[in-house]
Amino acid sequence: MFALENGVAKITLNRPEKYNAFNREMAFRLQELLDECASNKEVRCIYLTGAGKAFCAGQDLAEVADPKGPGMNRILSEHFNPIITKLKWLEKPIVAAVNGVAAGAGANIALGCDIVVATASAHFIQAFSAIGLIPDSGGTFNLPRLIGWQKATALMMLGDKVPADEAAAMGMIYKSFRDEEFETEANAIANKLAAMPTKALGLTKLALRWSSTHTLKEQLENEDKLQQRAAATADFKEGVKAFMEKRKPFFKGE
Numbered sequence: 001m002f003a004l005e006n007g008v009a010k011i012t013l014n015r016p017e018k019y020n021a022f023n024r025e026m027a028f029r030l031q032e033l034l035d036e037c038a039s040n041k042e043v044r045c046i047y048l049t050g051a052g053k054a055f056c057a058g059q060d061l062a063e064v065a066d067p068k069g070p071g072m073n074r075i076l077s078e079h080f081n082p083i084i085t086k087l088k089w090l091e092k093p094i095v096a097a098v099n100g101v102a103a104g105a106g107a108n109i110a111l112g113c114d115i116v117v118a119t120a121s122a123h124f125i126q127a128f129s130a131i132g133l134i135p136d137s138g139g140t141f142n143l144p145r146l147i148g149w150q151k152a153t154a155l156m157m158l159g160d161k162v163p164a165d166e167a168a169a170m171g172m173i174y175k176s177f178r179d180e181e182f183e184t185e186a187n188a189i190a191n192k193l194a195a196m197p198t199k200a201l202g203l204t205k206l207a208l209r210w211s212s213t214h215t216l217k218e219q220l221e222n223e224d225k226l227q228q229r230a231a232a233t234a235d236f237k238e239g240v241k242a243f244m245e246k247r248k249p250f251f252k253g254e
Contacts, residue, residue, distance in 0.1 A: 001051070002033055007044035007194030007253070008187075009037045016052025019101065021060035024070055027079035034086040044194035044253050046090070047187070048113060049097040058104025058127060080105050080137040087112045088138075088209060091202025093193040097186040098164070098173070103127045108137035111146065114205060115189060116173040118164035119182035124172065126156045145212070147172050197235035198253035 001012040011033050013020040020026075037043045050056055059079075063069045070078065087094055087109070096113035103125040110116050110124070118124075126143070128135045135143070135156050144152040147170045155162065164176035177185045193201065203226045210222050230236055234254040242249035 004040075004042060006191060007042065008047050008190045009033075009040075009043040009045070010047045010049070010190075011037075013048075013050045013056050015060075016050075016054070018060055019054035019057035020050040020052070020106070021057040022079060022105065023060045023063045024079065027083065031082050031086060034083070034090060037092065038086070038090050041253070043092060044196075044198045045190050046092060046094040047097060047190040048094060048110075049099050049186075052100070054100040054106075055096075055098040055102040055110060055122065056106025057101060058106045061131070076136055080109070083109060084112045084138040088205075091205060092198055093196075093201045093205070095186065095190045095193065097182075097190075098122045098124075099182065101125070105137040108135065108139035108142065111142045111172065112138050115193075117182075117186050117189060118167065118173055118176045119179045120164055120176050121179050122164045122176070124162045124164075124167050125159060127159055129157055129159050143172070195251060197230075197233065197239065197251045199233045199235060200230045203230050 001010075001014045003010045011030065013022075013026065013030070015021060015023070015026060034046070037046050059075060064072060064075070093115065094113040096110040096116040098110050098116060098118035100119070100122050102110045102118075102122065104127040107124045107126060126135050126139060128139075134140070139156070143156070146152075147155075151170060154160070162170075162172065164173070167173045168176045175185075207219075207223060207226050211219050214222060235249075235251045238251060239249045
């Protein structure tokens with residue numbers, strides 16, 4: 001499901017009867033929606049969540065077992081790898097609002113977003129080892145960088161269920177909220193991001209992505225280049241003007 005309101009594009013994974021597990025149709029649809037969000041100037045922030053009781057249970061194993069299905073040799077290259085790439089390369093902020101269980105590829109898609117918040121009753125599971133697989137969808141890249149090598153290795157091998165408050169405490173996610181407050185708080189974060197200088201936030205994503213593959217000297221040079229791009233935006237001029245006039249800035253994402 002897709003809705004756009006006040007600059008926030010809400011994408012809802014919508015297979016609640018399957019705990020929003022991905023099949024080929026849903027994977028391609030999410031890719032299409034992310035491309036639309038990238039090109040639509042009205043979109044200032046993306047809010048990704050799940051319908052029903054779960055965020056996402058990962059890959060629908062019925063599709064894997066189907067002899068007529070795409071097979072594991074295509075599921076990563078055609079389904080999940082493009083999704084993770086689009087989440088990381090899309091130069092707009094993406095909030096993962098984890099409303100329930102996030103398991104397997106579902107957990108790693110959430111962790112591939114920029115800001116991850118979860119309801120207190122949610123939990124995260126690196127469920128791959130239970131069925132004889134390795135973590136995919138960027139999990140082996142993102143999780144060690146979020147929580148450290150030792151903790152990530154243990155969670156991936158043991159497949160422990162990590163409650164949202166524990167995930168927040170270890171730095172896996174940004175925050176967890178009480179269930180009754182979750183939707184309000186998560187939406188407030190998305191609405192705040194949608195009102196901020198979108199191009200600067202996108203350039204921040206780019207700088208962070210580059211930081212994992214560059215030396216400090218190279219990253220200082222990268223920051224200089226990106227800062228010049230940010231300083232050339234209309235939102236930067238508005239931010240400085242508002243600061244000098246002691247008023248709240250009105251950013252247009254330009």
